[in-house]
Amino acid sequence: MNLRRFSLIAVPYFWLLALFLVPFLIVFKISLSDIALAIPPYTPTLELSEGWAGFRDFASQLDFENFEFLATDDLYWKSYLSSLKIALISTFFCLLIGFPIAYGMANAPKEWQPTLMLLVILPFWTSFLIRVYSLIGILSQEGMLNQFLMWTGIINDPLTILNTNIAVYIGIVYTYCPFMILPIYATLTKLDGSLLEAAEDLGCSRTEAFWRITVPLSKAGIIAGCFLVFIPALGEFVIPSLLGGSDTLMIGKVLYEEFFANRDWPVAGAVAVILLLILIIPIVLYQRNEQKQMEAEA
Amino acid sequence: MPETAFEPWNDPNEKPLIQFRNVTKRFGDFTAIDDLSIDIFEKEFFALLGPSGCGKTTMMRMLAGFETPTSGTIMLDGQDISPIPPNKRSVNMMFQSYALFPHLTVYDNIAFGLKRDKLPKDQIDARVKEMLRLVQIEKFGQRKPEQISGGQRQRVALARSLAKAPKLLLLDEPLSALDKKLRQDTQFELMDIQEKTGTTFVVVTHDQEEAMTVASRVAVMDHGKLKQVDTPDRIYEAPNSTYVADFIGDVNIIEGHATAQGNTVSIVWAEGQPPIIGTPTTPIEGKVSFAIRPEKIAISADQPTDRANVVQGKVLDIAYLGNLSTYHVQLPNGVIIKAQTANSRRRARRPFTWEDQVWLSWTDTAGIVLDN
Ligand SMILES: Nc1ncnc2c1ncn2[C@@H]1O[C@H](COP(=O)(O)OP(=O)(O)OP(=O)(O)O)[C@@H](O)[C@H]1O
Ligand SMILES: [Mg+2]
Numbered sequence: 239m240n241l242r243r244f245s246l247i248a249v250p251y252f253w254l255l256a257l258f259l260v261p262f263l264i265v266f267k268i269s270l271s272d273i274a275l276a277i278p279p280y281t282p283t284l285e286l287s288e289g290w291a292g293f294r295d296f297a298s299q300l301d302f303e304n305f306e307f308l309a310t311d312d313l314y315w316k317s318y319l320s321s322l323k324i325a326l327i328s329t330f331f332c333l334l335i336g337f338p339i340a341y342g343m344a345n346a347p348k349e350w351q352p353t354l355m356l357l358v359i360l361p362f363w364t365s366f367l368i369r370v371y372s373l374i375g376i377l378s379q380e381g382m383l384n385q386f387l388m389w390t391g392i393i394n395d396p397l398t399i400l401n402t403n404i405a406v407y408i409g410i411v412y413t414y415c416p417f418m419i420l421p422i423y424a425t426l427t428k429l430d431g432s433l434l435e436a437a438e439d440l441g442c443s444r445t446e447a448f449w450r451i452t453v454p455l456s457k458a459g460i461i462a463g464c465f466l467v468f469i470p471a472l473g474e475f476v477i478p479s480l481l482g483g484s485d486t487l488m489i490g491k492v493l494y495e496e497f498f499a500n501r502d503w504p505v506a507g508a509v510a511v512i513l514l515l516i517l518i519i520p521i522v523l524y525q526r527n528e529q530k531q532m533e534a535e536a
Numbered sequence: 537m538p539e540t541a542f543e544p545w546n547d548p549n550e551k552p553l554i555q556f557r558n559v560t561k562r563f564g565d566f567t568a569i570d571d572l573s574i575d576i577f578e579k580e581f582f583a584l585l586g587p588s589g590c591g592k593t594t595m596m597r598m599l600a601g602f603e604t605p606t607s608g609t610i611m612l613d614g615q616d617i618s619p620i621p622p623n624k625r626s627v628n629m630m631f632q633s634y635a636l637f638p639h640l641t642v643y644d645n646i647a648f649g650l651k652r653d654k655l656p657k658d659q660i661d662a663r664v665k666e667m668l669r670l671v672q673i674e675k676f677g678q679r680k681p682e683q684i685s686g687g688q689r690q691r692v693a694l695a696r697s698l699a700k701a702p703k704l705l706l707l708d709e710p711l712s713a714l715d716k717k718l719r720q721d722t723q724f725e726l727m728d729i730q731e732k733t734g735t736t737f738v739v740v741t742h743d744q745e746e747a748m749t750v751a752s753r754v755a756v757m758d759h760g761k762l763k764q765v766d767t768p769d770r771i772y773e774a775p776n777s778t779y780v781a782d783f784i785g786d787v788n789i790i791e792g793h794a795t796a797q798g799n800t801v802s803i804v805w806a807e808g809q810p811p812i813i814g815t816p817t818t819p820i821e822g823k824v825s826f827a828i829r830p831e832k833i834a835i836s837a838d839q840p841t842d843r844a845n846v847v848q849g850k851v852l853d854i855a856y857l858g859n860l861s862t863y864h865v866q867l868p869n870g871v872i873i874k875a876q877t878a879n880s881r882r883r884a885r886r887p888f889t890w891e892d893q894v895w896l897s898w899t900d901t902a903g904i905v906l907d908n
Contacts, residue, residue, distance in 0.1 A: 435602050436635035438622040440649030440700070454639045534682075 262514065269507030270300035280503050304508035313492065316510065318516065320487040324403070324478075325471040328410040329418075332467045333460065335411065336418030340459075341452075343419070344426035355423070358416050370409055370480050377405050377481070401483035409477040414470065418463035425459030426452070456530040465524035473513055491512055542752060543767075544577035551614060553578045553704065553736050554599065560607035561594055561760075562714070568594045570760035581730055581737045583747035583768075585783070586757030592740040593632055594760075596706045599631040599738065612704070623652075632698035632708040632740070634689050636681040642692050643668070643677040649700045667695040670725055672718070687713045694722070698729065707739045713745065719743075723750050744784055748772065756780045772829075774817070778906055781827040786862070788833075788873050791800055791908070794824040806869050813844040818903035828903035830876035835863055835888065836895050843897035849873065851892045863888065865896055 274281040282299040285292040308314045344355045361369060377384045377400045384396040399405050429452060437447035453460075475490030483487070489509065496506035544550040555748055561569035568591045573670050576582050584592045597603045598610060601622035609616050617625060628649070636645050646667050650660045668674045671691035676684050681692065690713045696842035697705060710726075711719045727750055730737055741747050748768040755765045756779075764771060764780045775781035778789055792805030792812065796819060803812040803826055812826055840846055852872060853864035862876045888894055 313833075341876050430633075430635065432631055432633055432635040433637060435600075435622070436631060436637070437627075437648070439600055439627075439629050440696070441652035443621075446652075451637060457639075483644055 240431075244380040246416065249377055251364050252345055260457050262511075265507045265510055268503050269304055269505075269511050270302065271504045271507075272299075272303065273502050273504050278503065279501050304504045307505060308508055308512065313487075314489075314512075315509070317487045317489045317492045318512070319470050321474075321489040322516075324406060324410070324488060325468050325474075328407055328471050329464050329468045331407065331411045332415050332418040333464060336415050336463060337422055337460070339415075340419045340422035344429070346383065349428075358419050358423075361413075361416065366413065367476065369413065370476055373405070373409055373412065373481060374400060377408065379414055400481060401486075405481035406478050406486055406488070409481045410467075410474060413477065414467040417466035417470075420468065421462040422459040428487075431454055458527060458534075461527045462524065462531075465520055465527070469517060469520055469524070472517060509523075542579070542581070545575065550577055552576060552611075554738075555609075555611040555614075556595075557609045557611065559598070559605045559610060561591070561598065561603060562606045568760050569598070569605070569842070569844070572760065573608075573761055574755065574762060574765060576736065576738065578736055579730070579734050581727070581739065581750050581752045583751035583754045584738065584740045584755055584757060585742075585744065585747050588782075590757045592757060593708055593758040596629060596708055596738065596740065599704070600627055601625050602815075621694075626703040627706060628697045628700055628702040628704075628831065629706040630693050630708055630710050634681075634693040636689060636692055636696070636811060638681055641678050641680055642673065642684065645681065645692055646696045646699050648696065653700070663699060667699050670729075671695045671722065672893075687715070687718070690714065691722075701733055701735065704736045704738070707737065709740050709742065712742060719746070726750060752785075756783055758783075774904065775827065776906070778825045778827060778908075781904065781906070786830050786874060786876075788828050788830065790826045790828075790871070792824060792826060794821050794905065796821055801905055803905070806867075806871065808869060809847065809867065810845070811902070813900040814903050814905040815901045820905055820907055823908045824872055825906045825908055826903050827906055828898060830862055830874040831860075831878075832902040833873065833875035833896050833898050835865070835875045835877060836897070837888070839895050840897045844900035845902075846895060846897045848893065848895050851888050851890055851894055854886065854888075854890065861886070863894070865894060 268280055271280040271282060273279060284294045284296045288295070339358070341357075343351060346354055360483070374381075378384075379396045380397065381400070383399070384393075387393045388396065399408070433451050433455070434447050437451050438444070442450060473490045473493075474488060475494050477486040478491050479488045479494065482491070493506055493509045493513070496502050496509060500506075538634045538801065544552075554574075554576040556572050556574045559569055559572050565575070572595075583884055584595065586592055587752055594603060598605055599612075599617075601617070601620065609618065611617065612625070612627070629878050637648065640648065643664055646664045647660050650663055650838060655663075664677075665674070669696055671686075673688055673691050674691075676688060681689055684692070688709070694707070694710050697707065711722055714722060726737065729735065739747075739750070751768055753765060754768050754771045756763045756771065760780060763783075764776045766774075771780065771784055775784065781787045782789065790803075790812065792803040794801040794803045794814075794816075797813075800813050800815050801820060801824070803814060803824060805812060805826070814826055816824075834840065834843070839848075847867055849865040849867040851863055855862040855864070856879075859879055860876050861879055862874055864872050864874055866872050873896060
């Protein structure tokens with residue numbers, strides 16, 4: 239029995255080890271190295287043929303220089319902060335838009351719900367990149383949005399949306415909204431309608447019953463949705479580089495530039511390690527929330 | 537029942553608290569409540585009885601405001617309540633499914649309605665504690681609903697609906713999950729509350745004994761219609777149909793053909809059997825059903841001489857119920873009649889046993905003659 243149990247637990251741990259921990263250690267190692275004109279473009283590299291002495295030599299050359307560098311150049315911490323801000327604000331807007339959609343779906347006639355669900359996940363059938371590119375067509379100066387607004391007479395001159403932070407927000411909210419909608423929808427469909435009736439019976443108005451019963455009981459879904467949007471949005475790279483302007487600071491973009499443009503793998507590694515450390519906090523919180531919800535349902 | 541007879545339904549000057557006037561409720565093409573009219577008076581303890589799916593909960597939900605009648609009106613205190621939303625009605629309902637708020641503690645569940653009334657904190661606290669004591673769950677105030685047993689949950693639901701002391705309380709099977717002892721205690725508590733506060737209760741129950749104990753009047757429903765509305769003793773002793781007679785308590789029903797003989801009727805029901813002599817409430821002839829409760833039938837070893845109806849048969853089965861024994865006696869023509877005797881003395885041996893030849897007898901007023 240213990241062997242069986244062990245193997246059951248071992249599978250996910252092995253998965254974690256192979257696909258997360260080992261790559262992380264490699265990146266971490268690179269972040270402690272120095273940039274070099276070589277292939278791979280950093281030094282030292284571990285010479286296994288030289289045995290223990292080689293390893294000692296290798297280890298002695300590792301240092302935290304790159305992390306110190308990140309602290310001295312304010313580009314980096316500004317990018318982290320700006321990413322946090324953009325991710326937080328986008329999460330907030332996703333919640334603002336996603337909750338009413340999820341609520342509407344959960345209260346729609348039963349026979350419509352599968353269709354509505356399909357509509358929410360339909361965008362995933364096309365490539366993420368294509369969807370972001372098509373946003374360029376919508377948001378640009380001659381784009382559909384501006385043409386529509388000028389046609390209705392709301393504006394006379396086209397708005398500059400593309401290549402600003404606003405375009406980044408629109409892009410993130412648009413692409414990540416389904417991740418907000420689905421978990422909230424899942425908790426709302428499980429909500430027992432008689433609870434709302436009981437609340438009304440005891441003197442709540444409809445609105446009050448919504449705030450006192452519906453919202454607290456969908457808390458787990460709201461939290462899950464927020465993390466599912468916040469975590470990937472924080473490291474987002476494609477959207478800010480395609481829709482954002484030159485002044486859009488996001489750490490994913492910085493990481494890309496360090497890695498591909500500057501070919502400074504060690505600094506890029508350090509940026510990635512810090513990003514991961516920042517992400518670990520919400521990921522752990524998310525896991526705790528999921529676990530609590532599972533325990534509540536058991 | 538109070539000492540002076542409480543019979544507002546017989547007093548033409550009394551104004552009913554609740555009035556259903558030709559209320560019909562349809563779900564799609566299914567009729568859940570069918571042209572139902574009834575008056576329920578203040579301070580009544582009104583019990584709704586009926587088989588599953590006959591529309592009891594639907595009636596309650598219309599009173600609470602969660603369903604609107606398809607046609608007809610419901611009046612509360614002489615006022616049509618259809619435009620009043622549930623939260624504005626001085627009606628509280630205990631849900632059949634309890635509908636406890638899972639994210640709130642037992643204490644907060646009970647306090648929920650009181651907090652909506654913006655009562656002062658200490659008053660709420662005192663009231664909640666009183667309710668917890670009443671339903672004997674003081675110890676579980678700080679638990680969540682998922683952390684208590686089914687019966688305890690039912691008591692929380694009951695306490696929550698009682699807490700606001702509304703004018704009208706709707707209890708949908710309030711005691712079904714409780715053991716007999718606790719159920720009886722709670723029944724008396726409910727009657728006590730009702731006497732103290734004068735609240736009107738409408739209670740759904742599947743337990744006839746409960747309806748008999750607590751109710752001022754009982755309504756027997758079937759397929760969205762009221763079969764009979766009457767005091768418990770009249771429902772039991774004078775049912776107006778075989779349906780009601782059969783639904784409430786145990787009964788023998790014999791079909792036959794009646795001919796009048798003065799005040800009594802003689803019912804021919806089987807060849808080779810003497811006709812049954814019964815006393816109908818109104819003159820009746822032709823096809824009838826004769827209904828008689830098992831405890832009205834005497835069982836003896838010797839042929840009785842002083843009874844209007846006497847038949848002989850053999851004991852087929854004996855059901856020992858502790859305080860009572862029910863004998864299933866088969867007559868020569870195959871018909872089985874149930875007779876019941878009280879086990880007033882402790883004894884090791886039953887007076888009759890299987891296959892014994894016995895005499896069954898009853899008076900001419902013991903049964904009910906019902907029109908078919
Ligand atoms: N929302 C609804 N839609 C369709 N049919 C319904 C609805 N609510 C109730 N019904 C039907 O109306 C009938 C009466 O239901 P109701 O809940 O009043 O029964 P009940 O007498 O309370 O039964 P029970 O003793 O099982 O609780 C049932 O046949 C039920 O299927
Ligand atoms: Mg019901």
